[in-house]
Amino acid sequence: MTDDLASILSPERLQAGGTGPLYVKLRRTLEEAVRTGTLAHGDALPPERDIAEFAAVSRVTVRKAIDELVADGLLVRRHGSGTFVAKPVSKVEQRLSQLTSFTEDMARRGMSSRSEWLHKGIHTPSPDEMMILGLGTDIKVSRLSRLRIADDQPLAIEHASVSGEFLPDPSAVANSLYAELERLGVRPVRAVQRISATNMKEADAQLLGVPVGQAGLSIERISYLGSGRAVEFTRSLYRGDAYDFVAELTIGAT
Amino acid sequence: MTDDLASILSPERLQAGGTGPLYVKLRRTLEEAVRTGTLAHGDALPPERDIAEFAAVSRVTVRKAIDELVADGLLVRRHGSGTFVAKPVSKVEQRLSQLTSFTEDMARRGMSSRSEWLHKGIHTPSPDEMMILGLGTDIKVSRLSRLRIADDQPLAIEHASVSGEFLPDPSAVANSLYAELERLGVRPVRAVQRISATNMKEADAQLLGVPVGQAGLSIERISYLGSGRAVEFTRSLYRGDAYDFVAELTIGAT
DNA sequence: AAATACCAATTGTCCAGACAAAAATTAACT
DNA sequence: AGTTAATTTTTGTCTGGACAATTGGTATTT
Numbered sequence: 109m110t111d112d113l114a115s116i117l118s119p120e121r122l123q124a125g126g127t128g129p130l131y132v133k134l135r136r137t138l139e140e141a142v143r144t145g146t147l148a149h150g151d152a153l154p155p156e157r158d159i160a161e162f163a164a165v166s167r168v169t170v171r172k173a174i175d176e177l178v179a180d181g182l183l184v185r186r187h188g189s190g191t192f193v194a195k196p197v198s199k200v201e202q203r204l205s206q207l208t209s210f211t212e213d214m215a216r217r218g219m220s221s222r223s224e225w226l227h228k229g230i231h232t233p234s235p236d237e238m239m240i241l242g243l244g245t246d247i248k249v250s251r252l253s254r255l256r257i258a259d260d261q262p263l264a265i266e267h268a269s270v271s272g273e274f275l276p277d278p279s280a281v282a283n284s285l286y287a288e289l290e291r292l293g294v295r296p297v298r299a300v301q302r303i304s305a306t307n308m309k310e311a312d313a314q315l316l317g318v319p320v321g322q323a324g325l326s327i328e329r330i331s332y333l334g335s336g337r338a339v340e341f342t343r344s345l346y347r348g349d350a351y352d353f354v355a356e357l358t359i360g361a362t
Numbered sequence: 363m364t365d366d367l368a369s370i371l372s373p374e375r376l377q378a379g380g381t382g383p384l385y386v387k388l389r390r391t392l393e394e395a396v397r398t399g400t401l402a403h404g405d406a407l408p409p410e411r412d413i414a415e416f417a418a419v420s421r422v423t424v425r426k427a428i429d430e431l432v433a434d435g436l437l438v439r440r441h442g443s444g445t446f447v448a449k450p451v452s453k454v455e456q457r458l459s460q461l462t463s464f465t466e467d468m469a470r471r472g473m474s475s476r477s478e479w480l481h482k483g484i485h486t487p488s489p490d491e492m493m494i495l496g497l498g499t500d501i502k503v504s505r506l507s508r509l510r511i512a513d514d515q516p517l518a519i520e521h522a523s524v525s526g527e528f529l530p531d532p533s534a535v536a537n538s539l540y541a542e543l544e545r546l547g548v549r550p551v552r553a554v555q556r557i558s559a560t561n562m563k564e565a566d567a568q569l570l571g572v573p574v575g576q577a578g579l580s581i582e583r584i585s586y587l588g589s590g591r592a593v594e595f596t597r598s599l600y601r602g603d604a605y606d607f608v609a610e611l612t613i614g615a616t
Numbered sequence: 617a618a619a620t621a622c623c624a625a626t627t628g629t630c631c632a633g634a635c636a637a638a639a640a641t642t643a644a645c646t
Numbered sequence: 647a648g649t650t651a652a653t654t655t656t657t658g659t660c661t662g663g664a665c666a667a668t669t670g671g672t673a674t675t676t
Contacts, residue, residue, distance in 0.1 A: 129629060155656060166631045171657090179433070179575050181561070187657050188638030305559040305577040305602030307435070321433050323559040323577035323602065348559030348577065383659060409626060420661045425627090441627050442668030 116141055117162040130165055134173040142182060142193055153183070153191040178319055181349060226253040226265075226315075228278040233269075240330060240341045241271045250278035252285060255315060256344075262316045264346040274339055289339070296331035296339045303327050305348065316347050323348035370395055371416040384419055388427035396436060396447055407437070407445040433575055435603060480507040480519075480569075482532040487523075494584060494595045495525045504532035506539060509569060510598075516570045518600040528593055543593070550585035550593045557581050559602065570601050577602035 116137055141147045153159065156174070160167045174191060177183040184194045233241070233249040243249065249269050256264040268285055270278070274294045281288045289295070306326045313320045325346040331339045370391055395401045407413070410428070414421040428445060431437040438448045487495070487503040497503065503523050510518040522539055528548045529535075535542045543549070560580045567574045579600040585593045 131629080157656085166633095168632090169630060172629090179561070185657070186639080188655080189640070190656060303557060303579075305579040305600075307433070307561075307575070307577045307602075320430075321561070321575055323561045325557075325559040346559075348561075385659080411626085420663095422662090423660060426659090439627070440669080442625080443670075444626060 116146065117159060131169045131172040131176075134159075134163060134165065134170065135176050138173060138177060139182065147193050149193050149195045151193050153193070155190065179321055181319060181322055222257050223283065224255045224257065226255060228252050228281065230272065230276075230278065237269050237341060241269065241338050243271055248272035250275045252278050252281060261350070262347075263350055264344050265312055265315055266342060266344045268340060268342040270340045271338075285340070294333070294339060296333060299329050299331040301327055301329045306345075308345070312345055316345075318347055318349070370400065371413060385423045385426040385430075388413075388417060388419065388424065389430050392427060392431060393436065401447050403447050403449045405447045407447070409444065432573055435573060435576055438573075476511050477508040477537065478511065480509060482506050482535065484526065484530075484532065491523050491595060495523065495592050497525055502526040504529045506532050506535060515604070516601075517604055518598050519566055519569055520596060520598045522594060522596045524594045525592075539594070548587070548593060550587055553583050553585040555581055555583045560599075562599070566599055570599075572601055572603070 117134075138147075138153075147153065153174075154162070156167050156170045160170045163170070174183060174185070178185055178191075181194055184192050186192065229251055230248050231251055233243050233247070237243065237249050238245075241249065249272055252266075252268045252270075254266050255262055256266055270285070270289070274289065274292065275281070286296075304326050306324055307321045308316070308318060308324045310320050312324070313322060316324075325348055327342075327344045327346065329340075329342045329344070331342075333339055371388075392401075392407075401407065407428075408416070410421050410424045414424045417424070428437060428439070432439055432445075435448055438446050440446065483505055484502050485505055487497050487501070491497065491503050492499075495503065503526055506520075506522045506524075508520050509516055510520055524532075524539070524543070528543065528546065540550075558580050559577055561575045562570070562572060562578045564574050566578070567576060570578075579602050581596075581598045581600065583594075583596045583598070585596075587593055
């Protein structure tokens, strides 16, 4: 096994392996080793120093090649332990045009799901919150942040803001924000979502256990009452490699 | 101006600037310089060697800090020329749950739009295409690839596959695939889209003029006839920093 | 005036080595 | 057996330097 890898990493093979800078050749070689199964998911790579020696390049060059593969999510580094081939993450689909909760979604897919609260509190509204929720200066806003976890894997970070009029006590929310609102007689019937892609910043990446810069799905949702009044404003950041959204479209009048 | 920057980059300031490795401090310092306007959009950074000298660190350390900011899209490198503060890109929204063409979309937003064809051809269908379009082994598939450009900025890459039964001659498509299909009496009435986020690979990033690894919105769409037969299968990759999707949801029966 | 050749500035790649920090392993001790 | 301490292994950070590749401007030539 390691013998295979050593032969693949030989300087001759590397030199033959296409064009471009050394670290690109090395990167491609490692990519191929993973793709062909020479390196299986979960396997440890040889230490950087060994790779450098095998391939007759400097450790800096090895690190640069590995850096890019880590950024791509193909490899995972563990300080003091080693570098490993990442386990692929199965994707999850979410059906759009239907307003369902994360918990319902996961249950329908037969996945266990739970949340960890990161924060619950009452605050003076930010300008964004005032605009979106239509708040005056004298009304506070309840903020709830949590980490969404499916099958023991962090999947999303969610920040919700609700007008204090609708939810005066955020600490009363046990598990489901919607359930608590329902209990208080607040029932949103419509929502608008904005979906975009963004590279993860350090803080979010750390919470979700993915490399900085990995693609994430950013979703902003505003829920409305039947009257048209905005109730809730939620910003979520999903792991791009683990979540899909599915939307069904119909021909619209131009 | 450069004086300001030099003082910010002084070793003392850098040392005082929080915790962590040198290159993180330097990265944060540069980030702040852009945020506060000390470095305006389009400005050139001092040469790496100068920064290294100012800050009393090695050039490798400077490069690592800049590398991360380039990966974030905050800075842009130009080989042989310098490193510059990237211009922010205004976002575009797309309304979901309505089947419109790219051209219509852009026109509605008052943006000029055009396409560059990358490829038009007839091929033996891939397994994916056979599955999705329901093709037999004896039927060819027309493939059309193009670069979508809005206001002279590449915005998306689009690969379309259409069964040869519906579109036997892809070279006949002038501008709008839908228009050509309409002319041939083929009118899809329904479509399903899958939206996900992914980090851009080298080839795509180059076409779109963004750094490798930047977040992109990947959209796969399958269009159906009224009969339920699949007509077209399109994979698009949008610049994540320049495109938003908006969806309107309603409460669904649980 | 235009094309060409040259040169300087700047980023890109690469090296060999050093020490720090974290994790895993081994040894020592209770 | 179990716990603690020391050691080794491995990745993380950083230095100083070298040469290549690209760009942009300058001088030269036509």
